[in-house]
Amino acid sequence: MDFGYSEEDEAFRREFRTWLEQNAPRDRTPVEGMWEESEQDWQRKLAWWRKLASGGWTCVDWPKEYGGRGLSLLQTIIYHQELQRVNCPLPFIGSGPNLLGPTLMHWGTAEQKARFLPKIVSGEEIWCQGYSEPNAGSDLASLQTRAIEEGDYFRITGQKIWTSQAQYADWAFVLCRTDPEAPKHRGISYILVDMKTPGITVRPLVQMNGARGFNEVFFDDVKVPRRNLVGEKNQGWQVAITTLMYERNIGGGGSPLLGLIDELARLARRVQRNGRPAWEDSDVRQKIAEFKCEGEALRYTNLRQLTRRLKGLAPGPEGSIMKLCASELNLRIQSFAMELLGPYSQLEYRSPLAPDEGRWSFRMLGARAGTIAAGSNQIQHNIIGERVLGLPKG
Numbered sequence: 494m495d496f497g498y499s500e501e502d503e504a505f506r507r508e509f510r511t512w513l514e515q516n517a518p519r520d521r522t523p524v525e526g527m528w529e530e531s532e533q534d535w536q537r538k539l540a541w542w543r544k545l546a547s548g549g550w551t552c553v554d555w556p557k558e559y560g561g562r563g564l565s566l567l568q569t570i571i572y573h574q575e576l577q578r579v580n581c582p583l584p585f586i587g588s589g590p591n592l593l594g595p596t597l598m599h600w601g602t603a604e605q606k607a608r609f610l611p612k613i614v615s616g617e618e619i620w621c622q623g624y625s626e627p628n629a630g631s632d633l634a635s636l637q638t639r640a641i642e643e644g645d646y647f648r649i650t651g652q653k654i655w656t657s658q659a660q661y662a663d664w665a666f667v668l669c670r671t672d673p674e675a676p677k678h679r680g681i682s683y684i685l686v687d688m689k690t691p692g693i694t695v696r697p698l699v700q701m702n703g704a705r706g707f708n709e710v711f712f713d714d715v716k717v718p719r720r721n722l723v724g725e726k727n728q729g730w731q732v733a734i735t736t737l738m739y740e741r742n743i744g745g746g747g748s749p750l751l752g753l754i755d756e757l758a759r760l761a762r763r764v765q766r767n768g769r770p771a772w773e774d775s776d777v778r779q780k781i782a783e784f785k786c787e788g789e790a791l792r793y794t795n796l797r798q799l800t801r802r803l804k805g806l807a808p809g810p811e812g813s814i815m816k817l818c819a820s821e822l823n824l825r826i827q828s829f830a831m832e833l834l835g836p837y838s839q840l841e842y843r844s845p846l847a848p849d850e851g852r853w854s855f856r857m858l859g860a861r862a863g864t865i866a867a868g869s870n871q872i873q874h875n876i877i878g879e880r881v882l883g884l885p886k887g
């Protein structure tokens with residue numbers, strides 16, 4: 494990969510920078526990660542997405558025919574650099590932009606692409622992912638939610654759990670069992686469901702950090718048009734895997750962790766250890782330097798993946814490496830922040846006396862989730878062993 498920026502790339506940078514100077518929100522207090530704490534945080538993220546969309550600055554690496562800008566690899570990197578520079582990263586607004594959109598580009602009909610992709614780009618429609626069930630997480634193919642075909646419709650009954658952003662979602666992509674007699678991977682279908690359809694109940698689940706990101710979603714004889722089937726009936730497992738590959742790719746991402754490590758270094762300069770700034774302790778500096786090296790290694794791994802994506806290839810199992818390493822590095826960074834903060838680590842998010850508004854303890858309590866979401870880290874170990882390294886099944 495050549496990291497030199499051409500004049501055209503620099504012109505692109507200037508264009509986006511100028512747009513950001515005029516349009517970036519004044520309030521740049523970070524909203525914490527994927528699982529915001531409040532409805533207000535969600536509204537701020539959505540408003541920023543829609544503002545970006547108004548200038549054509551969302552889903553920028555999607556082909557133009559689907560509403561993107563068809564940006565090159567380097568321009569996509571520049572785009573994220575500029576967003577980071579003004580401390581307004583691309584907000585996470587559910588599973589449409591990163592998961593359903595790319596999946597539909599591979600598997601959707603022309604009608605489905607035309608109907609759904611533009612509203613993902615604009616942020617008019619929010620999507621959630623209806624995969625996990627109370628007895629089907631790692632072993633996802635054991636799912637029991639039934640869809641029975643009746644004329645032009647499916648009738649769906651069952652329960653999903655851990656459905657992120659379901660409380661805000663307009664639509665869900667739902668895995669359903671359509672042939673209970675077939676071997677479990679073969680009797681599954683991938684169906685798009687309008688969350689306003691009668692028979693759907695969403696119940697929030699509150700996490701230990703107070704965020705209300707997840708939900709239980711109940712389907713009670715929910716009628717869905719057959720045209721919302723993605724791929725063939727009973728062949729939804731292949732479609733589902735495409736989505737999972739995209740999910741594991743975004744589960745990591747080296748660059749956001751680099752920003753976090755810089756923040757950790759700033760914290761170390763402010764807090765005291767043995768009567769002196771913690772930063773003056775060489776063990777503290779050593780630890781932060783180690784994090785930085787790992788963060789950089791992840792950044793380059795991420796760039797390798799991006800190259801693959803921008804060549805039009807679907808992500809490979811290597812995404813598991815990013816997901817595994819980034820979530821574990823994040824966990825170690827957050828634990829170290831707790832050590833630096835000492836007793837202050839017990840103050841809650843947004844407590845007036847907490848350094849950095851208590852963001853570190855909020856993140857610490859949420860960090861474990863990253864090791865489970867998008868397939869637990871034990872499962873990623875299995876994938877890396879079997880599919881990347883070619884080791885025999887354990």
Ligand SMILES: Cc1cc2nc3c(=O)[nH]c(=O)nc-3n(C[C@H](O)[C@H](O)[C@H](O)COP(=O)(O)OP(=O)(O)OC[C@H]3O[C@@H](n4cnc5c(N)ncnc54)[C@H](O)[C@@H]3O)c2cc1C
Pocket residue numbers: 621622623624625626627628629630631632654655656657658862863865866867868869870871872875
């Ligand atoms: C933050 C977050 C967001 C999520 N968002 C969504 C969402 O939007 N939509 C959705 O559908 N789901 C979502 N999930 C659910 C997530 O996909 C599941 O939690 C995950 O797949 C694990 O499934 P489980 O919780 O049922 O655990 P289980 O599968 O019951 O696993 C329990 C433990 O056993 C281990 N284990 C299981 N099988 C094996 C094996 N073969 N080898 C080694 N170890 C194994 C696991 O690693 C884990 O430690 C989310 C989860 C989190 C944490």
